[in-house]
Amino acid sequence: MFGTGGEVHLWSAAVSELDDPETCAEAWAVLPTGEQDHAGRFQFEHDRNAFLASRSLRRRVLSHYAAVDPGQWQFKVNEHGRPRIAFPLLDETLEFNCSKSTDMVICAVTRGTPVGVDIERVDRRVPGGLAESTFAPSERAALAAQPQNEQETQFFTYWTLKESYLKARGLGLSLPLDSIAFSIADRPRLAAQMVFSAANDCTEWQFALLAPTPLHIAAVCVRRPGGPAPRVVMRRVSPSSNSLKRGTPSR
Secondary structure, eight states: OOOSSSOEEEEEEEGGGGGSHHHHHHHHHTSOHHHHHHHHTOSSHHHHHHHHHHHHHHHHHHHHHSSOOGGGOEEEEOTTOOEEEEESOOSSOEEEEEEEOSSEEEEEEEESSOEEEEEEESSSOOOTTHHHHHSOHHHHHHHHTSOGGGHHHHHHHHHHHHHHHHHHTTOTTOSOGGGEEEEEEOSSSOEEEEEEETTSOGGGEEEEEEOSSTTEEEEEEEEOTTOOSOOEEEEEOOTTOSOOOSSOOOO
């Protein structure tokens, strides 16, 4: 059962599915007027579809866990822009967080446990000097030790971990990225541990690394003091799918 034991449900969808007019219309239909207006202000169709896919997905995913019409959810954001459910009031708190890359959107959900998620494509060029200005010394050294053809993937692995932590804490980018540091192991499986935090809270958070596709890396962070890495249950869906019936997604 989906409970408060640190399990994370992760739902992903391809932005390209909104290239189909019927699918796009279904996604528009669940957005309230304010979000439709926001989507309409994007200059480029791809950016508009990425926003539309993310907002539609989160509404339909949340309705998978509660008997609420997707269009009825209302949200509020904190001072750093992190959204939370404002309406309706639920008997059990649903925590969620969303992220999008250029071509994929993702939504993480837990019960009563703060969660953050980030997704990035690993096949794009890293801006020059970005690691030097945003990574901790140990991470820069580990990155430099990687073969040249693996450095982009390693960079975005660190980046998603940092983003997932800041999003789980609801801080956005208000903290310097070099105020936290991670150690990444690729044997026997891809795993990560926060080894330094200016907030001295390394033991309060657990992380999981996943590859939703061969071109993407995703990191999930949950508050789970002293426990093992979170169990992540993944499901690929359409951002406008009406098939998100209530129940537990398959692994």
